Amino acid sequence: MVKNENNRVKVNVPYALNGFDYGVFMSILNQCKQQSTTADCAGTFCINIPAVAKQLRQQDGGSFRTRFIKSLEALTATSIRYKVLVSEYKLVTGTSFVMNYEIIQWKTHHSLKIKLNELFVKILFQANKNYCIYDLNTEKRLNTAQRYLYGLITNSVAIGKYPKTFEVHKVLQKMYCFVGKDSNYRRKKQYLLKNLHSLAGSGGLRIAIAERKDKFIVTRDKPVIIKGKKKPILF
Structure with missing residues (x-):
């Protein structure tokens, strides 16, 4: 809301x-x-x-x-x-x-x-500002987990605004729809962190993972359009 x-x-x-x-x-x-x-x-x-x-x-x-x-x-x-x-x-x-x-x-x-x-x-x-910038050209290069994370971050973090902190446990719960303990939690967490590393830099994302690896912080820059490259498809 x-x-x-x-x-x-x-x-x-x-x-x-x-x-x-x-x-x-x-x-x-x-x-x-x-x-x-x-x-x-x-x-x-x-x-x-x-x-x-x-x-x-x-x-x-x-x-x-x-x-x-x-x-x-x-x-x-x-x-x-x-x-x-x-x-x-x-x-x-x-x-x-x-x-x-x-x-x-x-x-x-x-x-x-x-x-x-x-x-x-x-x-x-009609909007004179982008409510949400979602680059479909970036999304095409991502795997399923990265696409989910990209969508989650894109709709949660405003461009050029303050950083947003995500708790790894809550993100995993949303990704895999589990409540309480999960027997494969450690493996899923490692997979999540691996995909976050791969996602950093895509579509203007800056991702910093906490030392304890229980949280990650995201800021967003406006995607840079390189001359001669295909323009991003933005919303």
């Missing part, structure tokens, strides 16, 4: 979302950003499903389609409740879903129609 004295946004997630769901959502946003939005069809976009599979490094087919539909169902069940003070005398409140979808030409052109929440449409097309 994000709030201040006058404005409040609360996200309701009825189904637990995982890394695959996050990847699907980011891939959908990426395709939306490449399209235009018009007054008569504001917030409606056509999504190419094979392109989503390619972005997620998955083979498009029956197994992927099943996971993809389950992910869409979880994402469309997620809602945003908001309260915004527009002026001294006007307070706007409401609840809306993150997105809705309609399957079109499923067997032939493999396309999907998405109605995106107005908040995300404004972030993609």
